[in-house]
Amino acid sequence: MPPKKQFSPDFCPLPSIQKHVKEVDLILESVILNHLSESIILCGPSGCGKSVIVHEALLPYSTDKKLQAAHQIVHIDGATHCELGACVDAILSQLQPNKIRLRPNGSVVGTAAEKLKELTDALAGVSTRTGKKAVVFVIDQLENFVEQKNQLLLYSLFDSAREQDLPICVIGLSTVLDVLEKMEKRVKSRFSQRVMTVVGNLFADVEDFSTAVRFMLERRLPDWPENVPDIAAIVLEPACIALVNRLFESRKDWQAVNMLVEIIAAARDPNLVDVPEPATFYGRVSDFFFADPTQRLIRDLPHLHLTLLLCCFEFVDTQQEDTFNYVMIQELYATSTRQKTRSVKFGETFVRGAFFELVDYGLLRPTTTKPRNEPQRYHSLSLGVSKYQLRGALKESDLGSLPTDLRQWCEAHM
Amino acid sequence: MSVGKRRALQQPTQQNVTPKRAKTPENLPIESLLFRDPEFLHLTNLIESSTLRCPLYVTGTIGCGKTFLLNEIRRQSDHIPFAFVDCDTSPSEADVVRRIISELEPFYGIDQEEELDEIPSAKAPSTVADVRKFLSTQLDDDEPLRSVIVLDGIEQLTKGVELLTKLILLLHVGTIRLTLVLTGRMPWRNFAFGHPGLGDVVEFHLPCFSKKELIELLLLTFDVPVTKDKDLIALEALEALEAAYCRLIVDTFYPVTKDVGLLRSLAHKHLPTFIRPIRDGKLQPQQTDGLFRAFLPILAAEVHGKPTSLPNEKKSALPVTAPVHLRYVLIAAFLCSYNPSQADARMVAKRHDRVKKANQTPTKKAKDKRLTVHGPQAFSFERLCSNFLSLTADLDVKVCMFQLQAHVKTLCDVRLLARIGHEESLDHPKFKCVCEKSAVQRVAASLDLDLNRYLIDLV
Known part of the structure; x- marks a missing residue:
C-alpha cells in the first residue's frame, strides 16, 4: 500500500504544487513498490520549487521505516559533480560507502571506465542483495550532465535499468526547458520521455x-x-x-x-x-x-557626468554616427560650455575622469573591434541606457544648469 | 546615533584623514556610516538571513560607501564566517578561491599550515570546486555555520562571468549554507546582459549622499591641522572656519564628484593653502572673506585644470624639450586632421589673422562643425608638408624633406600620429593626428601660437 501523503511544515500546500507532488509520487510508487524502472525531468527556472516537490514526494518514503529498507536515495549535483569521475565517486560513496577504496585525495581508485563498470555492478548488487531494492537518483542541474561528452553517466544509468531490469528511478532537475532535445538519441530512447514543467502553472491566480x-x-x-x-x-x-x-x-x-x-x-x-x-x-x-536601477544611477550622477552622457546622446543623434571616442565627446563638451558664459568649465582631468567613469558604470561600452592606431571607440547601447530611461531620470534634474545647446536638444528630444 | 554624539565619540587622529582611500575596515573612520542607518539595517538583515538563496548585489556610484558599509557589517557580525575579497587585488579565479578559503579557515578553527602538514601532497585550492569541498567539510555540527562571501568590485574580475556563475550555483547546493554578496558600479542588468547563467539577484542600490550630508561628513571626518594654532585661535572661530571651508569645497566640487573619499582628499590637499594667510599672520580666522579671496583663484585653477600659480610648483617641461620642428609638424598634422583641405589656404597659408568671425555664415559654420567634433580625418603627407611649410614660413631655419619624414616617423612611433593603411605602402601614405587637442594647445602655446585661430570651427 502506498503511504498516506503527509506534507511537511516546510511545504506550501498550493493545489498546483500538490498536483506536481502527486505526479512524482506516482512514479516513485511504481519504482519502490512495484519495482519498475522510471524516469522524469522537472524543468523550471531556479527557485521555482522543483527541489521542494521532489523532497515532498520522497518524504513519506524516507520517514516510513518499512519503506526505508525498500529504497535508497542518491543525490548528485551537476554544479559540482559535472566531471564523470567525480560524479561516479559521489554515487559509489553513497551506494556502498564501506566497499570502495579511496585515494588520499578522496577520489575512488580506478579509471573512468573501471568506475563505470563498478557503478553498474553496484547497482545490480543493491537490487539483488536484499531482494528488489529500488535506487532513486535525484540529479540536480541535469543540463550539466547532458553537456558531458557522450553523456556516459546518463546512458549507463538508463541502460542498467533497461538491460538488467533494475528498479531505478532517475529524477532530473533542470533549469533548461529543452534539456530533452539536447540528449543523445541513444540516451533519449532509453528515457521515459516524461517532462514536467513546473513554472507554467505554479500559481493559478x-x-x-x-x-x-x-x-x-x-x-x-x-x-x-x-x-x-x-x-x-x-x-x-x-x-x-x-x-x-x-x-x-x-x-x-x-x-x-x-x-x-x-x-x-x-x-x-x-x-x-x-x-x-x-x-x-x-x-x-x-x-x-x-x-529602474539605471535611472537611479543616472539620477545619482554628478552634473559633469550627466552633461557628458547627454553629449554622447546628442553626438549620436546629430552626427548620425554610432560610435565615438573620448576626444570627440570632449570637443563637443568644450564647444557646448563655450557657448554658455555662466557655466563652469571643468578642467580636462575632471572631464576625462568623468567620461571613463561613465564607461565604468556600463552606460558607455567600448566597441569590440578597436581600429588600428586609433583611440578606443565607444557606443551607448540602447539596452544599456535608453532615451526613455534618460528622459525619466532627467525629469527630476534641473535642465537650466546645462549648456544651452544641450538643454535645447534635451527639450526637443527628451 | 545623532551626529553630535558621534562627533563627540570621534578621536581626532591623523589616521582618520588619510587622503588615499583604504579598503580595510581598520583604516576607515566610523563616521562614514552616518546617514546610512536604514541601509545598514536592511543589508545586515539580508546578509544574516538563513533562507536567502540568491546573490545580493550592492550597487551605487563611486565613493558612495559600498565597501565601507559591507566592512562595517563584517565588523559587527563577527560571529559569522565572513570572507571579504577585493577583486582589484585578486582578479583571477585562483586568487579569489585562495582568499576565500584563507579568510574562512580561522572561523572553522583550521590552521592552514597544520592542514598542509597533514596532507603533504595536497594541491593549493584554485577552483570553485575547492570552495565547495571546503564548505561541505564543515557540516559536522548539528547547526552548520552560514558563511558569507563578499566579492568587492566584480567588474575587475577576469573571466568574471564564468566565476560568478560557478559561485552562484553553489547557492543552490542543498548541503551548503552560503550567502554571496557582490558589489559593483554598474547596474546588474548591464553587467549580466547576455549571460543567462547569472540569473536573478536582490539588487540593493545605495543612494549617493546629498550635498548637505557630504558637508557634514567632511566636517566630521575632518581633523583640522590648525590644532597646533589652537592657542592662537578661538575654538568657535575655528569651527566656523572649518564649516565654511568644507562648504566651499563641497559646493565647488559637487558638480564633478560625489565621492566622499575624493572630496576628503581634495579638502586636505588645499587646506594648507587655505590657512596659509593665518599661519603667516596676515589674516585672522574671523576674516573669512579675505581668506576666500586669497584662496578662490587657486581653487578655480584646480577646477579648470590649469596649472596653479604656486611658487614651488614646476610646470611640465615636455613641450619645451621637444625640437621646434617636431612641434610644428605636430601642429600641422593636427590642423590637417581637423580642418577641411579646402580651408588650408585660408586658415594656415596666409591671412589667417585677418579672418573675422563675421565672415562666417551660420550655414557654413554648422557644416564645418562636424570636422572638429567628428574626430581626426585622414590626410596625405603632401598636405602635411604644405601646412608645415606655411607655418614655418617666417622661421629663419629651413628644414629638409628627409628631416620632415623623420619627424613624422617619430610622431608615429610615439603614437601622436596614426598611419592609415598598410605599413608596406610607401606611396601616398595617409595619416591621422590622434593627439588630444589640449596637448597640441600646450605645444602651440610654447611656440606662441593660438591654435584656435587656425581651426575653422572656432573662428
Missing part, C-alpha cells in the same frame, strides 16, 4: 500567489511579536496587496515569492515593536522589484 507569500512569511518570521498585528493582517494591507498583485503580473515564479519575503523580512527592524507606515514600508520594498 493571485490568491495562490498571496497564499504562498503569507506561508513563506510565516515560515521566515517565526518570532513575529505577539503585540503587533499578525502576518495575516500585514499581508492584507492595501499597500501589500497592491505590491503582490503587481508582482504577480510581472513575475509568477517561486523565486519572486522568495525574494519578496526576504526583502520584507529584512526591511523591518526586529528591535522596533511598532510596525512602520505601510505605504512607506511597501514603497521601499517595491523599489527592489520595480525601480
Whole structure:
C-alpha cells in the first residue's frame, strides 16, 4: 500500500504544487513498490520549487521505516559533480560507502571506465542483495550532465535499468526547458520521455500567489511579536496587496515569492515593536522589484557626468554616427560650455575622469573591434541606457544648469 | 546615533584623514556610516538571513560607501564566517578561491599550515570546486555555520562571468549554507546582459549622499591641522572656519564628484593653502572673506585644470624639450586632421589673422562643425608638408624633406600620429593626428601660437 501523503511544515500546500507532488509520487510508487524502472525531468527556472516537490514526494518514503529498507536515495549535483569521475565517486560513496577504496585525495581508485563498470555492478548488487531494492537518483542541474561528452553517466544509468531490469528511478532537475532535445538519441530512447514543467502553472491566480507569500512569511518570521498585528493582517494591507498583485503580473515564479519575503523580512527592524507606515514600508520594498536601477544611477550622477552622457546622446543623434571616442565627446563638451558664459568649465582631468567613469558604470561600452592606431571607440547601447530611461531620470534634474545647446536638444528630444 | 554624539565619540587622529582611500575596515573612520542607518539595517538583515538563496548585489556610484558599509557589517557580525575579497587585488579565479578559503579557515578553527602538514601532497585550492569541498567539510555540527562571501568590485574580475556563475550555483547546493554578496558600479542588468547563467539577484542600490550630508561628513571626518594654532585661535572661530571651508569645497566640487573619499582628499590637499594667510599672520580666522579671496583663484585653477600659480610648483617641461620642428609638424598634422583641405589656404597659408568671425555664415559654420567634433580625418603627407611649410614660413631655419619624414616617423612611433593603411605602402601614405587637442594647445602655446585661430570651427 502506498503511504498516506503527509506534507511537511516546510511545504506550501498550493493545489498546483500538490498536483506536481502527486505526479512524482506516482512514479516513485511504481519504482519502490512495484519495482519498475522510471524516469522524469522537472524543468523550471531556479527557485521555482522543483527541489521542494521532489523532497515532498520522497518524504513519506524516507520517514516510513518499512519503506526505508525498500529504497535508497542518491543525490548528485551537476554544479559540482559535472566531471564523470567525480560524479561516479559521489554515487559509489553513497551506494556502498564501506566497499570502495579511496585515494588520499578522496577520489575512488580506478579509471573512468573501471568506475563505470563498478557503478553498474553496484547497482545490480543493491537490487539483488536484499531482494528488489529500488535506487532513486535525484540529479540536480541535469543540463550539466547532458553537456558531458557522450553523456556516459546518463546512458549507463538508463541502460542498467533497461538491460538488467533494475528498479531505478532517475529524477532530473533542470533549469533548461529543452534539456530533452539536447540528449543523445541513444540516451533519449532509453528515457521515459516524461517532462514536467513546473513554472507554467505554479500559481493559478493571485490568491495562490498571496497564499504562498503569507506561508513563506510565516515560515521566515517565526518570532513575529505577539503585540503587533499578525502576518495575516500585514499581508492584507492595501499597500501589500497592491505590491503582490503587481508582482504577480510581472513575475509568477517561486523565486519572486522568495525574494519578496526576504526583502520584507529584512526591511523591518526586529528591535522596533511598532510596525512602520505601510505605504512607506511597501514603497521601499517595491523599489527592489520595480525601480529602474539605471535611472537611479543616472539620477545619482554628478552634473559633469550627466552633461557628458547627454553629449554622447546628442553626438549620436546629430552626427548620425554610432560610435565615438573620448576626444570627440570632449570637443563637443568644450564647444557646448563655450557657448554658455555662466557655466563652469571643468578642467580636462575632471572631464576625462568623468567620461571613463561613465564607461565604468556600463552606460558607455567600448566597441569590440578597436581600429588600428586609433583611440578606443565607444557606443551607448540602447539596452544599456535608453532615451526613455534618460528622459525619466532627467525629469527630476534641473535642465537650466546645462549648456544651452544641450538643454535645447534635451527639450526637443527628451 | 545623532551626529553630535558621534562627533563627540570621534578621536581626532591623523589616521582618520588619510587622503588615499583604504579598503580595510581598520583604516576607515566610523563616521562614514552616518546617514546610512536604514541601509545598514536592511543589508545586515539580508546578509544574516538563513533562507536567502540568491546573490545580493550592492550597487551605487563611486565613493558612495559600498565597501565601507559591507566592512562595517563584517565588523559587527563577527560571529559569522565572513570572507571579504577585493577583486582589484585578486582578479583571477585562483586568487579569489585562495582568499576565500584563507579568510574562512580561522572561523572553522583550521590552521592552514597544520592542514598542509597533514596532507603533504595536497594541491593549493584554485577552483570553485575547492570552495565547495571546503564548505561541505564543515557540516559536522548539528547547526552548520552560514558563511558569507563578499566579492568587492566584480567588474575587475577576469573571466568574471564564468566565476560568478560557478559561485552562484553553489547557492543552490542543498548541503551548503552560503550567502554571496557582490558589489559593483554598474547596474546588474548591464553587467549580466547576455549571460543567462547569472540569473536573478536582490539588487540593493545605495543612494549617493546629498550635498548637505557630504558637508557634514567632511566636517566630521575632518581633523583640522590648525590644532597646533589652537592657542592662537578661538575654538568657535575655528569651527566656523572649518564649516565654511568644507562648504566651499563641497559646493565647488559637487558638480564633478560625489565621492566622499575624493572630496576628503581634495579638502586636505588645499587646506594648507587655505590657512596659509593665518599661519603667516596676515589674516585672522574671523576674516573669512579675505581668506576666500586669497584662496578662490587657486581653487578655480584646480577646477579648470590649469596649472596653479604656486611658487614651488614646476610646470611640465615636455613641450619645451621637444625640437621646434617636431612641434610644428605636430601642429600641422593636427590642423590637417581637423580642418577641411579646402580651408588650408585660408586658415594656415596666409591671412589667417585677418579672418573675422563675421565672415562666417551660420550655414557654413554648422557644416564645418562636424570636422572638429567628428574626430581626426585622414590626410596625405603632401598636405602635411604644405601646412608645415606655411607655418614655418617666417622661421629663419629651413628644414629638409628627409628631416620632415623623420619627424613624422617619430610622431608615429610615439603614437601622436596614426598611419592609415598598410605599413608596406610607401606611396601616398595617409595619416591621422590622434593627439588630444589640449596637448597640441600646450605645444602651440610654447611656440606662441593660438591654435584656435587656425581651426575653422572656432573662428
